[in-house]
Amino acid sequence: MAVPKKINIAIDGYSACGKSTLAQALARHLKYKYIDSGAMYRAVTLYAIRHKITGDLPASLLPHLDHIQIDCVWSESGNKIYLNGEDVTAAIRMPEIQDLVSPVSTIPQVRRFLSRQQKQMAIHKGVVMDGRDIGTVVLPDAELKIFMTADLEIRTERRFKELLLKGLNLDKEVIKQNLLERDHIDSTRSDSPLKKAPEARVLDNSFLNEKQQFELALSWVEETLAGKPNFEN
Numbered sequence: 001m002a003v004p005k006k007i008n009i010a011i012d013g014y015s016a017c018g019k020s021t022l023a024q025a026l027a028r029h030l031k032y033k034y035i036d037s038g039a040m041y042r043a044v045t046l047y048a049i050r051h052k053i054t055g056d057l058p059a060s061l062l063p064h065l066d067h068i069q070i071d072c073v074w075s076e077s078g079n080k081i082y083l084n085g086e087d088v089t090a091a092i093r094m095p096e097i098q099d100l101v102s103p104v105s106t107i108p109q110v111r112r113f114l115s116r117q118q119k120q121m122a123i124h125k126g127v128v129m130d131g132r133d134i135g136t137v138v139l140p141d142a143e144l145k146i147f148m149t150a151d152l153e154i155r156t157e158r159r160f161k162e163l164l165l166k167g168l169n170l171d172k173e174v175i176k177q178n179l180l181e182r183d184h185i186d187s188t189r190s191d192s193p194l195k196k197a198p199e200a201r202v203l204d205n206s207f208l209n210e211k212q213q214f215e216l217a218l219s220w221v222e223e224t225l226a227g228k229p230n231f232e233n
Helices: 019-030 037-050 062-067 095-105 108-121 134-138 152-165 172-188 210-225
Strands: 008-013 033-036 070-075 078-083 127-131 144-149 201-204
Touching: 008 019, 008 134, 019 033, 019 078, 019 127, 019 144, 019 210, 033 037, 033 070, 033 078, 033 108, 037 070, 037 078, 037 095, 037 108, 037 127, 062 108, 070 108, 095 108, 095 172, 108 127, 108 134, 127 134, 134 144, 144 210, 152 172, 201 210
Parallel strands: 008 127, 008 144, 033 127, 144 201
Antiparallel strands: 070 078
């Protein structure tokens, strides 16, 4: 029996667009491995906070990179992130990580350090990876690239509800400004900025629910597996 063809799927886009929700849904359906690249940056940030090396970035952090091992373990129950053998899946979602992850993620040496690991994780295909430079830098040869976007007000409301479920009742204007700042940092950094790959398919989910966006993305997967060219972009 022939082994089913597998592809790599790169999903990029702005904060609070539901990249991880879509990526995990596709991974479960296709029985692929899901890799949350953003969680890997959060893990490096957690390491920096724990070792009190947040003041003089990047110089204070770079000597520590050789001592950081990050592993992504994906199963039907969800994604787990390990930092030097410790499960830090919950710890990397704390507010203090959010405040520092952008500066850490702009450091070129950190990006190259994690990019090498991410490329290796996808070498055997069958990977869905989300982030901000996956289709342009990490997996430029990914067979399917999706760029996600949504209206800022809708993204703000989504992030507000997400934080509320975690017991964090933050002001919506604070959340909105945080998203704007993150968008600016991601889009203007000199090293691998957030941008749409020329061949990426744009998924604006401002008015799509999870089921609708999944069905649209899955149709693109099926077209890609069937070898149909993308005429949308």
